[in-house]
């Protein structure tokens with residue numbers, strides 16, 4: 765059973781804001797050279813780091829730039845000063861008023877906190893989709909005996925599911941399940957809180973991220989499982 769989370773009680777503002785060493789930036793531009801979205805709407809990770817270092821965080825918070833970054837981390841690999849640029853971006857996102865977080869991310873996260881998944885997909889519909897996908901796999905040679913495993917206590921692996929895999933990309937579920945089946949793996953999917961996409965992470969909402977991760981941990985404890993496959 766998913767216990768709805770009161771989002772208002774999650775927020776806390778007592779953490780250090782900028783523990784990312786951006787003040788050692790020497791403006792070499794290596795980050796901008798490697799960033800795949802550098803130049804989009806004037807975005808440039810070097811500018812982000814410089815603005816943060818100069819204390820102009822509010823300008824960053826109000827700009828679109830933090831939401832252009834994909835948080836891929838390529839810039840961090842290139843930075844000779846080891847500035848944690850993606851973490852700077854994530855912290856900027858965390859400082860934006862939650863109601864001003866871009867639409868789908870905000871709504872999806874609210875849905876996940878309230879229902880256990882970003883889609884507000886009811887449990888019965890979720891289970892129907894899982895069985896439907898399993899049925900399609902069973903029609904393929906070699907997979908006639910495949911069973912979808914839900915809430916299997918004592919399984920070796922618990923796997924979360926990206927919401928798009930039960931929405932628009934059900935084909936992508938099949939790859940995982942076929943591998944499990946072929947390997948003789950003991951695996952299961954939780955019927956509650958199965959969401960593998962943490963928009964708490966992507967929106968800089970540490971409290972929401974922890975709440976969602978905590979739910980997955982609780983599922984593992986309840987099902988006595990010690991290995992997690994978290995594809996997202």
Ligand code: SF4
Pocket residue numbers: 798799800801802809832833834835836837838839840849850853
């Ligand atoms: S993490 Fe963001 S800023 Fe860094 S390279 Fe990726 S998209 Fe660019």
Ligand code: SF4
Pocket residue numbers: 788789790791792793794795796809810813842843844845846847849
């Ligand atoms: S690569 Fe590092 S040191 Fe160079 S501009 Fe970017 S953040 Fe600054």
